[in-house]
Amino acid sequence: MSSQSLQQSSPVLAKILTYFLLLLSSSATSVAAAGKKVTAIIVFGDSTVDPGNNDYIPTVARGNFPPYGRDFDGGVATGRFSNGRLVTDFFSEAFGLAPTVPAYLDGSYTIDQLARGVSFASGGTGLDPLTAQIASVIPLSQQLEYFKEYKERLKEAKGEAAAEEIVAGALYLFSIGTNDFLVNYFVLPLRRAHYTPSEYVAFLAGLAGAAVRETYGLGARNIVFSGLAPFGCMPAARTMNRVNPGECNEEYNRAALEFNAAVRDAVVGAELPGARVVYSELYGVVSDMVGSPEEHGFENAAEGCCGTGYIETSVLCGMDQAFTCRDADKYVFFDSVHPSERAYEIVADHVLSTALHVFL
Template sequence: MKSTERLCCYWLLLLVAHFSLSATRAAAGKVSAVIVFGDSTVDAGNNNFIPTVAKGNFPPYGQDFDGGVATGRFSNGRLVTDFISEAFRLPSSVPAYLDPTYTIDQLAMGVSFASGGTGLDHLTAQIASVIPLSQQLEYFKEYKERLKRGKGESVANQIIAEALYIFSIGTNDFIVNYFPIPLRSTQYTASEYVTYLIGLADAAVRDAYDLGARKIEFTGLAPFGCIPASRTLNHDEPGECNEEYNQVAIKFNAELQEAVSKLNGDLAGAQVVYAETYSVVSAIVADPSDYGFENIEQGCCGTGLIETSVICGLYQQLTCQDADKYVFFDSVHPSERTYRIVADQILNTALQVFM
């Protein structure tokens, strides 16, 4: 090849690299912030600031978080929403709204209103003495006003319009409310209760839309019948996944997808996506070694059979040495490594439309 041809090819490669990098940067700018509603799967520490026992702001929680800090996240490290934020070239962790140490400049790039123990049903939040979804939406209204004061109305409106809104909620309505407490179960069959919850999910998305949300992701339920606590409390088949619970999750997900489709037809200018997590977690549980895991039946904390939240802290000395080998960190919540796998799944499927 002649030198002029080599030079031409060299500059062509540089040009391609330049435009590829520019495209990546442009894609990163498509989402201004990650704004989160939900339960302990996405609570970044809001429960630290309310009177509830549902907290994770003590060891061994956070043992693999940056600096080994127990932020209030119910895991050994980061959550799905943290990995999603990072993927959009935003901060590597999403701040908790109630944490007074964060400035409005930090909250402008992402904020979590989530509360561990809450659900779509207001009764679920009452049982755990945590923040109901309705109050999370009220905090969002307050947040919008703070943004306008801190960043100016024009910039605030742009942040709100271009933000990615994530809902991750619903499991507690079954494992904290419907199955263990004989109240909703006397009012609804499991199938009827799913439909009731989907109505509440639909209403919450519409409320967020009315407040300015346009890019919205609603996360489906994982197979919560396979969490260690469900296995431990499975009286029919001790140690095995509770298939009744898993069937409820499947029905919930099917109705949620139908609701998302209807929302897209009803909400002008909005794009609502359903994030499927059931299959990836099921695949991990079925073949853990394929994903580098060694233990699917126990959480890393304590005996791993029933410990979560404050009980997890009581048995800190029993916590495993390497949480990356465990699918779950405590008896309910995934390990950071599992959250990363789920985040990658969501980013490569549901969220591609926003990339």
């Protein structure tokens, strides 16, 4: 029966059919909108998400030499502080973007490539501006200035409307805070003379909230702020543990947990109309890998693959290649501070199924 005949024979039935056709059309549109992936991955933070920005600034905090990058595509040491890809690289691939997130300061990338993902992160930096000064690296404030510059480059290359669409649809990731404690507070007690641990946590949480609000003011609408892993269980922290040598430093881990709680409240509680701000919990999954490495296919969680595994990171890794392990997949940590590619992949899978699932 034709639609014309249906309308003539049963006006009520025709109206019902029309209603359901409209409903189905609306539902299909809603599903398509809900399933739309992010336009780009935009990253701020420290060495956990720095793909090589430190290669282009005068600092010793670099990873652009072997054995770093030995399991990266082509065996290239890009500046990532690991044997291969970082957690943000796995995120980018999962969202159907590029398999790696480029460093903003790497001039070999075009703005078209950077339009799908870019990292402004700098190894050694922190929320506290003093932390970046210690290592002569890029502070978070400068990373945000680079983001402003990036936005202008997008407008020039793609037009204002397209640039605004990329910025509004991008996923913004923050991974930062470990160096503030490990370097600035505990190892070099520059801030400890002026802050109790709880006061310093509150200070950093305030800076985290301010960074999220500033990013929002620059157009970000999808923001993820990562908590700290149990950095007291890093090989370097174990080595420096004077109370229980070789064991996790529980004072450091307590600081991480206190920081995580404060930052979660600061960033998720921010009143940002039209934005989705998510806290990403990492402490548990890394703690599981460290506490039960064999359950995740690892053989060693107390030492890094690089060098002797106890203290080597950055330039020290390059000096002790002869001692570096053969199979980094068996190690939770590649050097004495940074996870191996396989550990990053496990963390990425965890975050994608928890904090980031709302964006997929």
